[in-house]
Amino acid sequence: MSSPVFWKKAAVVLAALGLALLLLGPGPGWAETLEVVQPNQSLYPDPDFAGSPMGAVPQGSRVQVVRQAGDWYKVNYQGMEGWLHRQAFPAPKAQPSGLKGLLFGAPAKETTTDEAALAGKGFTPEIESGYRQKHPEVNFAQVDKVETFKVNPAKLEAFIKEGGLNP
Amino acid sequence: MRNRLKWWALLVAALFLVQGCVAASVVSVGAIAAKGVTKASEASRPINDSEEYYVGRAVGARILGKYPLSQNAKLTDYVNEVGQTVGRKSSRPQTFRGYHFAVLDTQEINAFACPGGTIFITRGLVQTCTTEDQLAAVLAHEVGHVANKDGINSISQARWSQVLTSMGTEAVKQYGGVGGSLVSLFEGSIDDVFKTIVVNGYSRPAEEAADKAAVTTLTRAGYDPRALTQVLDKMMAKEKGAAGGMFKTHPPTSERLAKLKAEASEAPPAKDEAVRTKRFKAMSG
Numbered sequence: 001m002s003s004p005v006f007w008k009k010a011a012v013v014l015a016a017l018g019l020a021l022l023l024l025g026p027g028p029g030w031a032e033t034l035e036v037v038q039p040n041q042s043l044y045p046d047p048d049f050a051g052s053p054m055g056a057v058p059q060g061s062r063v064q065v066v067r068q069a070g071d072w073y074k075v076n077y078q079g080m081e082g083w084l085h086r087q088a089f090p091a092p093k094a095q096p097s098g099l100k101g102l103l104f105g106a107p108a109k110e111t112t113t114d115e116a117a118l119a120g121k122g123f124t125p126e127i128e129s130g131y132r133q134k135h136p137e138v139n140f141a142q143v144d145k146v147e148t149f150k151v152n153p154a155k156l157e158a159f160i161k162e163g164g165l166n167p
Numbered sequence: 168m169r170n171r172l173k174w175w176a177l178l179v180a181a182l183f184l185v186q187g188c189v190a191a192s193v194v195s196v197g198a199i200a201a202k203g204v205t206k207a208s209e210a211s212r213p214i215n216d217s218e219e220y221y222v223g224r225a226v227g228a229r230i231l232g233k234y235p236l237s238q239n240a241k242l243t244d245y246v247n248e249v250g251q252t253v254g255r256k257s258s259r260p261q262t263f264r265g266y267h268f269a270v271l272d273t274q275e276i277n278a279f280a281c282p283g284g285t286i287f288i289t290r291g292l293v294q295t296c297t298t299e300d301q302l303a304a305v306l307a308h309e310v311g312h313v314a315n316k317d318g319i320n321s322i323s324q325a326r327w328s329q330v331l332t333s334m335g336t337e338a339v340k341q342y343g344g345v346g347g348s349l350v351s352l353f354e355g356s357i358d359d360v361f362k363t364i365v366v367n368g369y370s371r372p373a374e375e376a377a378d379k380a381a382v383t384t385l386t387r388a389g390y391d392p393r394a395l396t397q398v399l400d401k402m403m404a405k406e407k408g409a410a411g412g413m414f415k416t417h418p419p420t421s422e423r424l425a426k427l428k429a430e431a432s433e434a435p436p437a438k439d440e441a442v443r444t445k446r447f448k449a450m451s452g
Contacts, residue, residue, distance in 0.1 A: 041261060053255075087216055087261060122330050123218040123353050130350035131225060131357070142231040143224050146269045146285055149243060151251045159248045163299070163446070164439025165389035166256070 034073070036061045036088045043082035047072035052167060054082045056153070214327075216263040216283070219319050223283030225357045226318065230271075230279055230287060230365060237270035237290055245450040246270055246306070249299060250286060253307040256387040258380060259314035266313070268306065276402060278305050278417075279364050280312040282319045293451055295401050299443035300394035302451075304385060308395060308417075311380030312364075317373045321363035322356045330356075374417060375426060382430045391437035396427050 037060075042053035047069055057063065063075040063084065071086045132140055151159075160167055214222075237243060250268035254260060262284035271277075274291040281287075286309045288302075296302045312318060330352050363369060369377070378395060385392040399419040 038261075038263065085261065087263070122214075122349060123221045123356070125221070127349050127353045128221050128225065131353050134350065134354065137232055138225065138228040139231040140224070140228045142236050143227045143285070145236065146227065146231075146267050147264065149247050149267045149269060150265070151244075151247050156248060156251055160252055160389075163252075163389075163443045165252060165443075166387065 032065045033062050034065055034075075034089050036063060036084070037090050038088050041084060041088040043075070043077060043080065043084060045082055047074075047083045054080065057084060057088065214319055214322075219316070220263040220283035222319060222322075222353075222356055222360060223281040223285055225353070226360045226364070227281040227285045227287075229357065229361050230281070233365070234271040234273050234275075234287075234289070237272040239270065242293070242450055243268075243270055245446075246288060246293070246302070249303050250306045250310070253303050253384050253388050253390070254284075254310050257307070257310045257314050257384045259310075262313065266310065276405060278309050280309040280318060281364070282313065282316065282360060284313050286310065286313070292402075295405060296398055296447070296451070297401075297444075298394065298397075298440065299447035300385070300391045300437065300440055301398040301401075302447060303388065303390045304381060304392070304395035304398050307381035307384040307388075307390075308377050310384065311377035312369065312373070314380060315373065315376055317369050317377065318360045318364050320373075321369075322359045326352060326355050326359065368417060371420070371423070375423060378423065378427045379430060382427070382434065386434045389437060390443075391440060392431040392434045393428075396424055396431060399424055399427070 036057050041057045041059070043055050043057055045052075045054055057077050061077060063073075063077045066074040066076060066081065068074070072083045073086065073089070074081065075084050077084075128140075132138065157167070247268045250266060254266040264283065266284040266286065268286050268288070270293060271287050271289045273289050275289050276291040276295055278286070278288045278292055286306060288305060288309075292305060293302065296305065330349070368374075381395050382392040385394065403419050
């Protein structure tokens with residue numbers, strides 16, 4: 001049989017490992033790759049929209065997540081590190097409870113998440129289509145036209161510069 | 168020897184433990200994001216950015232059933248340039264499909280912010296402004312309503328509860344088809360938002376919060392934040408005694424103006440206003 005000294009040592013090693021995990025937290029080596037699914041996303045130097053964007057991250061780009069703080073993700077995109085707002089990424093799906101649930105006690109939270117995910121499926125193009133059938137007088141063609149009103153980034157930059165405004 | 172074997176076994180077990188925790192922490196990125204969504208839902212309504220966008224589209228379509236779109240492409244381009252300049256400096260520079268600005272061809276003096284970022288300004292209100300900074304102030308105020316989700320928040324809580332109930336019983340099972348009750352709830356939600364932004368107007372706290380947001384946005388963008396009080400003063404003078412239009416949906420009470428003046432007075436003076444006013448006159452004249 002194993003000696004009590006051995007198990008005592010083993011317990012110390014495991015406790016030390018657990019403590020190290022708690023203290024270190026997820027490091028850069030643990031990064032996950034996420035796809036940017038929304039257009040018009042920019043990388044920010046800080047997790048705050050008030051700063052000047054460092055550059056655009058086109059829809060479909062893949063970024064390495066370094067860490068997460070509130071609604072912001074610190075990411076690495078083509079060697080450049082900056083912050084992307086969570087809206088750049090797909091809406092989260094409800095996680096089935098399993099090991100994660102056992103480790104983090106997640107199920108209670110997931111009930112609310114399920115509700116949010118369901119609400120996310122509530123008003124969709126299908127529902128809009130149903131609404132349009134009921135209301136042919138409502139002018140969606142004009143809304144489609146308004147959604148084409150965009151400003152070319154280079155033109156906007158020149159406009160801002162000419163007006164002595166802040167970039 | 169036996170002890171050494173035990174140590175190896177323990178080390179392997181510990182490695183598995185570490186690996187398991189790493190995997191769990193990576194998986195939890197999604198879970199953390201989910202937590203963010205829940206928080207946002209608690210702050211306003213359980214609605215996400217894409218749903219907000221579809222509500223906004225329908226509200227915009229209703230507004231465009233009431234007012235024709237201006238055919239002045241140059242003015243529309245210019246309003247979009249000014250609008251994008253303030254939108255990117257707001258507390259919500261990005262929305263699901265971005266900000267879009269359009270001019271409504273009416274002499275009425277008003278502006279509307281559809282949920283999700285489509286913003287309308289009437290020709291009458293553009294002509295009430297005399298500088299680009301004033302136009303920017305109106306647009307920044309409307310962007311403030313989008314950022315603060317004031318339109319979406321006007322959907323009644325009771326209706327949202329029904330949406331969630333309906334999702335649980337009907338649409339989840341037959342998702343892919345059109346849930347009849349969800350279409351009715353969508354219709355009701357559009358009515359709620361339309362009534363607020365076009366007929367009754369926002370609450371006074373919502374107006375004051377949008378003013379405050381506009382002052383911050385204008386200052387960040389390099390516009391003069393005092394331009395908002397200037398345009399509200401003009402609006403009061405033009406619409407004195409009028410019961411409709413912007414006077415009704417964005418009432419500039421003296422208390423509101425006083426608060427706004429106090430907030431804007433702290434901002435540094437804006438530069439190059441003459442250059443901007445010149446291009447405004449060229450566009451709106």
